[in-house]
Amino acid sequence: MVLVCASVVGRANNPLYFRSLLPGGDAEILKFQYIVHCALDAVEEKVTSPQRRSGDAVESYLGLLYPTEDYRVYGYISNTRIKLMLIVDDHVARDDEMRQVFKKFHQAYVDAASNPFYTANTPLTSKRFDSTVTAKLTPRT
């Protein structure tokens, strides 16, 4: 599994954080922005009509959202409707593996959002969050 992009999308579907883990520059970011924006439809679809039975617990991990020719987008939604999305450059990403990655990602986001100087639903500019994302989420698994 190779993570190529990590993003945090706010409640109003506005990007709060966007990080390309590939050395492609702005062209890569543009491509990933298109893909992540497109995958938001799948998030809404999964949130409004969840595919679970009545007794199942609500799960934050949304699974595969949007497959493209080269990438796959996986999603995770927090209780505060913040969407965490990862683009994977691999077609065989296991769900339990993705769950672990998203938990790390979510924890990093919670740490960054707990900063008293951070205003909710505004772009995340924390360097610590950025370094956490690049260090912990990059493919070592």
Add this chain to the structure above:
Amino acid sequence: MEFRAQTLENISPVVMVVASPEAEAICQSQNGLTVTDLLRPHGFFHHLSVPVRTVGEQSYRIKEMRLRFYEASAMYQPAPKAADDHLRNVLSNAAKNVADTPDLLAAIKKGEVPDALPWFKKYREEYMRMLRFSDNETFDHPVACLLVLSASEPNVVQAAEEMFQTMPLPPAMRDSSPQSPVLRHHLLLHDDRPQPAAPPPDSQPEGKLAQMKEGLGDGACSLVRINSGDKQRKSTLAGLWHSQIRSPVDGGGAGEPSSKPSVPEQGYGAALSTSDLDGLKRSMEDFAVRALIPHLEGKVRSLSQQVALTRKGFKNQIKTLLWRNRSATSSAILSSATSNGQAETPATPMRTPRASTTGVFSSLSGSQAQLRQLADAAFLIQDFETAASTLRTLAVDYRSEKLWHSYASVQELLGLATFMTGASMQEVMTHFKEAFQRFSPGERDTNRDGVRYATRSMLLLAQYASLHGQWAEAHQALMRAHLQEEEGRAAVLLEQAALCLLHHQPPCIRRFAFHFVLAGLRYNSCNLRNLGRHAYRQVVGVYEGRQWAFIEEHLHDVLGKQSKAAGDLHGAVRHFLAMLPCPRSPPSWQTFYLRQFLDAATQLAASCKEELGPLDLPLPLVNMRHPQVFYDNQTCHANGAARAVPGSQWRRLESLLLPGGDAGPNWLDAGSKANLASLQNEVCVAGEAVTVAVQLSNPLGIPLVISRLSVLAHLDPLEEQEGSAGSILAEEVEVTLAAGEAREVRLQLRPQMAGSLTIRGITWTLSDIARGERIFKLPAARHGSRASRDHLRQPKLLFKVIPSAPLLQVDLQGLPGSVPEGALVQGRLHLSSRGGPVSNIRLLAAEPHLLLDLSASLANSADDTLPSSAEERDRTAQAESTASFRLPQANVPNKGQAFITSWGSGFSVDGQAGACSWPVCFHPRLSGRLLLHLLWYFEPSSGEDLKFRMLRMVHEVEVVPSLDCRAQLIPAPDDLHTYLLRLQINSLQEAEGLELQQLACSSPGWHLEPLTSPAQADSSSGSELPSESAANRARSIGSRAVRLQQALPAKLQALLYFRLHPPAQPLPAQLQPDTGQAAEDAAARFHLQGKQLRLAQAQAAHDRQQASQPKQKQKQKERQEADTAVQIQASTASSNAAPPSSAPGAVQASQRWAGGAPDLSLHWLSSHDHLPGTHHLYECWPQGMAGVQMVLRGASDIQHNFAAQPLCRVQLQLSLRNCLAAEVAAVATFGSTLQDEASASWTAADGGAADVPACHTHIWCGRKQAHIAALPSGAVHHIAVEVMLTSEGMHELNDFQLRWKCSVPQLSGTCHGKPHFIRISSQP
């Protein structure tokens, strides 16, 4: 169109049309139509009821049928490249009308999403047409051949035979088996135009038809008359052919010849009449019902019998198996030859038969070919059950032989057949998907044909699914198809797939947008830029304002560049404009975006050859919701600081200055609500500035140059002034906003005449090129009480402009920005007017720091600023100084006072020439930021709308601390009358020193005397005035001031000591304070003013307290208050604390105090700029003072010979002074029996010998107690006492005390005697 109808139209019997040149000439010359085109609209029969029985026992009825007419020469499939080029042309033509497409985002909001884009339907039809006449399918093969001849042929039978023999056959017919002959029919075309000469009887069309029937058969001939209409008229029937006539493909084929006649001016079918068309239709219907359907029915039966013969029985099965093996090999070879595209379309396809086009049907007698023919024929005659069952059998065969291409074709038709038989959607879609999968080439296969047919099957599936509401299936099918297609063909599939997403619930707008972006990308890559631009433009709104900055910039960048390249400069400017607010982009990008936009704007302006209209420029950011508007009307503001003061504070001051105490109109003045509303409208004055303050900010990292920034406003003049132009003067401002800078900019405009003024917004020019304009958008009013408050707080943008009125102009000169506390600054006040004379001027100063000397104006009459003429000087002299203060209203909480100066009604100021000036003195007595609130009242001489005007002024002065001056007053220990004053002066100056000039006592009757004892503080020194020292010493008691001449460096302290002599008798209250001497100079006037203020404040506090108390307790309170006042004096006297001047009853207390408290003023001079200054010390109450003062006096150094006389008798005197304002009774007690004092009687008579105690060194002689029954206020009483001393040495006499009591009010106290020392030395 429903899918069923479309299927019946696409797969219907084909009639091959072979027309003679004469017949073509008759048709084309008059109507612009080929014979085939003429017949096409008449191939649809919808009211049939033809019984048909094919393979089963049951018959059915055909109720509607379509015939497809094709020219024999065009019945072949065009080459793939030609087909692709044709499809590209279809898209190119669609791109020309792309501007007419609806806005999809708007359609989504309305819930009216179109099923397909306008060009998709056309593209799909053309795509299907390009794949007709396939080798794998026989439903495009001709069922009948229609020979069309002209009725003018001399021998029609012979001509028909020759034509049939020499006609070019389409590829599918060249190898047709004798078992399936083509139906032959003849159509005689007669030109029904009036002929110049009547034709011979044997050349009549009816005769020709009879000949024809006789020679060719009765049912195989028919006559049609055309051109009976008026060719000169514009055709009303042209609409019949618009949907039937297709554009030709390069190289011909696909049912259309390579060239077509041009469209005539009158339109298609101009010479045709309705009767012509009716005859044509009747003829074709007869042909279909009587000839074609029976022929097709027989064909199906024949094929069915052949299939039964070849497929049934063990023998046939063995044969089939063997045949399969052979056929598989040959078919594989033929398929590969076809799929490699080596089969080029021949230039003359009919004359040079292609071996490769035979395909799997090269031998129509083959078992599988017969099956396919049977299936197709059954489909054409609408026997769908037979078609489906036959196709299933065929599919098994092909599948087992792995003839995948043929198998896929069968699956595709099977999908349609099962749909027509009413099978489930799942089954139908499975067939289409199977067809797609089998058509699709492998990864290494570059077979274009397979892709084309695969796409066709997905198009069919998408259409079927979408028409049945299965939008997800349709989207999936189109997405699968587009992955194999290229360039524009893939783009159009993507677009349609994206459109399917909008039919989801909820609509997947983001995915739709992404697909459109991808489609636009593909369109651009294949140079279909109009369609690419359309795709981007449709979705740019999805990303707007949602902070997806990269996407937004990308779309606008592409759209802007494409628009510019296409010559659409307006569009380029619009898109480049949208790229400007990009705060997250690096500055180099921002610079590039700005330059790009400015270039486009420059080009657009040059192309328009006039000034570019205002744009909705996003730079700079302007807060259009909360502008601030400042204006003057009856109330004017001299400076910005005056506007910053809350209006309530000004209104409170105005209520003191206005004659009636009312500042605005009320409902009584208005008479009605409407009039009141008009009175309360925002009013401004013509010719005076209306200032609009807007917040500008630059979000970019590069500077922005903004020029010609001004207010947009509109003035409607009054009716009688209509027609006047140039009625507003708007100030234009240039601003350069640095990177990230936010600034408030104030813009002025001046309406030049009365009317109605509307402030709309602002306009500016960015970088001197692009003009921007924004309209103010005030927040909408809300309901409820809070809404009304918001409404009041909102700025008003609609004004009533009244005619101009004179305005007073005030200039206060000489006030520095920073002064030390207590300084006396001399300034000058200039008054002038603008627009006419003003009179009845009054000034209200809210703070007591400014003193205006109107009397000095006469002394300064020689000044240039004063009126020069004698008349004006006289008028100025009438100005009267009525400097007085008036307390604000009792119900207005106001800590300060208002000082009003009036110039009188006879005084007026007219213009700059009639300006006047007066000296003013500024004396701040509090440190900190001091605001001087000045309110001017004046009455304009002209202007009916304004009877008076108010001018608000605020001057801000920073007052720095200079001195901390504290006075301590104690009773002199050796004197009953005087006090000792300890003055502690701390310099608070940071750097500059001061010079203490003199200390003055302004209280009447008090006198000041310096103490020159060497015991004074080390750093202090008090000295009398040297020049007047003799006089002062001569009348040292009567001196009122002491000159100090002492330098006080910064941050140091000085201690000065003085003796104060109170007045001998309490002075009447009306004499306090002494104004006679105090009015000599400005400092004295300020001192007097301060004293008055203290008295006024105390009185006001007292009044407020009384007003707050209930009336029933008023008398009781007054009594208690009187008692409290004296008790305060008594308690403070015993506790050595000065009475607080602000305490309740302080006025009464000061009146009952015998001597009162002196007021002092300390004058100093700044050593740096020699600025004079004064500090005032009011009511220095003495500390440690009892109600009755006493002092023991007598000899203190005595020589005595104890040897001669063992006791030394010393005469002493105890002096008492009543310091209270009331009469007291006192008892003085001497000796050590103070414990008996409690039993002492106030009324006991003098007398009684004192017991001589044995243990004391001194013995009081005579009376033990002395009673003073009544001691008047201020009176002094002396008691002579004797004391006996028994030894040498120092004796301390302190065992005496005084108890006093006041009857009215009830007061009492005890005063212990201060020690008196007596030294006894032995006498030699």
